[in-house]
Amino acid sequence: MQKVNPLLLRDLKAFSGIELPVLETMLATSKSAFYAKGETFFREGEVAARFFVMLDGFLHVVRTTPAGEQVIMRHFGTGEIFGMAPAIGRDTYPATSVAISDCVALSWPMKYWQEFCEITPQFQKNALSAVGERLQGSQDRIVEMATERVENRVAKALVRLVEQAGKPTPQGTLIDVAxxxxxxxxxxxxxxxxxxxIFSAWSSxxxxxxxxxxIEVLSSSRLSDIAGEQV
DNA sequence: CCATTAAAGGATT
DNA sequence: AATCCTTTAATGG
Known part of the structure; x- marks a missing residue:
């Protein structure tokens, strides 16, 4: 396991505003690991043993219904903190997270959560705003599900994927993850x-x-037109 | 408008 | 060859 340069962490959302020496101490207790595409970081209901920060790659968070149907809740990418059960008052993971590309992530035993929050209030602040943003996002999604037509929702999902994993190409933007x-x-x-x-129709x-x-978006303006249309 | 079912063909391993 | 991913059409709520 190679050493991670603390300078790299400074630019990550989870660590923004935290002093270098503090980052060094945080790194000292971290584990850096590779997760192959398809691997699971943790499963819904498991006792939350570690929390994570993504260094490179993408994962999605999925919940499975008793009937066996899956719902993809959200995606996480570089710089984001995930698996932070204590921040939302839990001791088990609320959902399963799966690598959807090859990933490198840092993780810590959960006992450091409290410690980091005490060492640097900024860490707690970052985590709190992450929770806030996610709550906001979930609420937006509920409204979306309840009021918009399928084509709208699919367009919105694509727009989000472009924001998170879009890679410019000569013709448009490629969603750079399978x-x-x-x-x-x-x-x-x-x-x-x-x-x-829907894809066939948009394609033609x-x-x-x-x-x-x-999936490659050739006309992001027309896509956001569809995403924006209300019924 | 959208889900379900069924059938079939190409891609991937 | 077996499995996965996608398309298309028919049917019905």
Whole structure:
């Protein structure tokens, strides 16, 4: 396991505003590890043993219903803190998180949570604002689910993916992570068939170019038009 | 408008 | 070859 340079951490959201010497002490107790695409960081209901900060890669957070249906709650990327059960008053993980690309992440035993919050209030502040943003996002999603049509929701999900994992290409923006129709369906509360049909329609209009596990947005303006339309 | 079911073909391992 | 991913069409709420 190579050493992580504390200078790199300064630019990550989870660590912003924290002094270098403090970062050094935090790093001393951390574990840096590689997680292959498809690997699980932790599962829903498990006792929360560690909290994580993503250094590179993407994961999604998924909940499974008793009927076995999956719902993708959200995605996390570089610089974000996740698995922070104590920050929301829990001792088990509320959902499962799965690497959707190869990842490198730092993690700490949960006992350091309290310690970090005491050593540097800024750490706690960062965590609190992360919780706030996520709550906000969840509420937005509830409104979205309750009021918008499927095509709208799929467009919004794509816009979010572009923001999080978009990579510019000569023709537009490629979603730089493998996402299937089923994944989009699990993010938007619909079926893969409907997603497939929507993609086909957008593709023939030249809004996107799609393939197997590949989505490229050719006209982000037309996509956000669809995302913005209310019924 | 959208879910379900069914069928079929291409891609990936 | 087996499994995964996607498309298309028909049907019905």
């Amino acid at each position: 996402v299937t129709r089923q994944d989009i369906a699990e993010m938007t509360g619909t079926t893969l068939h409907t997603v497939s049909r 209009k030249g809004i996107v170019e799609v393939g197997r596990k590949k």
